[in-house]
Amino acid sequence: MTPAVFVAKCDIGRGLFAAGPISAGAEILTLSGPLLTLRQVRAKGALAANALQVGIDRYLDLAEPGRLINHSCAPNVGIKDDVRLVALADIAAETELRFDYSTTIGDGWTMPCRCGAVHCRGLISAYHLLPAELRLRYALLGLVQRFLLEAWEA
Ligand SMILES: [Zn+2]
Numbered sequence: 001m002t003p004a005v006f007v008a009k010c011d012i013g014r015g016l017f018a019a020g021p022i023s024a025g026a027e028i029l030t031l032s033g034p035l036l037t038l039r040q041v042r043a044k045g046a047l048a049a050n051a052l053q054v055g056i057d058r059y060l061d062l063a064e065p066g067r068l069i070n071h072s073c074a075p076n077v078g079i080k081d082d083v084r085l086v087a088l089a090d091i092a093a094e095t096e097l098r099f100d101y102s103t104t105i106g107d108g109w110t111m112p113c114r115c116g117a118v119h120c121r122g123l124i125s126a127y128h129l130l131p132a133e134l135r136l137r138y139a140l141l142g143l144v145q146r147f148l149l150e151a152w153e154a
Contacts (some may be wrong), residue, residue: 003028003087005097007065012114015070015096022091028077029085031066035059038107049111053104054082055147071124072098074117078143079104088141102127103138104145 003026004019022028031052036044036059041051050067051059066085069077077097080086085099098115101124110125127135127148138144 002026005029005065007068010070010096011116012070014068015098016065016068018091018093018095018097020093022087024087024089026087027084028087028097029066031060031062031079031083031085033060033062033067036061048109052079052083053106053147054145056106056151058147070096070098070115071101071111071113072115072117073100073113073120074115075100078138078141079145080142082145088143100138100143102130103143104148106145106148106151 003022005016005028006019007014008017033052036051037057038059041048041059044051050062052062053059060083069085075098076088076091076095077085077099078088079099085097091097105124105126107126110123113120113122113124127144130138139149
């Protein structure tokens with residue numbers, strides 16, 4: 001059974017939270033939404049932050065609740081197979097779920113980070129700009145969008 005989540009206020013607006021305990025490895029949510037091109041994403045302006053990149057010039061305009069997931073430089077969830085949100089550790093009820101946006105970014109999009117993690121990078125940017133060690137760790141965990149890995153193998 002898929003663990004339940006709920007939307008609530010957090011320190012930076014709204015976020016997605018665990019309704020009950022979630023076990024490490026559990027699948028939480030499948031992210032979905034209409035497919036957009038980069039041009040269509042840019043036309044949406046500030047709302048572009050809600051688009052999940054799934055390919056070169058391919059983005060999902062995320063529906064709720066997936067669109068409300070915030071970023072962390074020390075994430076407790078990650079995305080497998082481009083759209084499956086999974087728990088990276090045991091997660092207690094009422095905990096906010098956050099993934100590392102950089103595991104999905106292949107374009108020039110950036111955003112200042114205020115996630116509060118000890119090793120906060122200060123800026124959310126493309127996967128290829130992450131430290132090599134971190135790129136490798138995410139790749140080995142299967143948490144990197146496939147188009148990003150293919151770009152490195154090419
Ligand atoms: Zn951060």
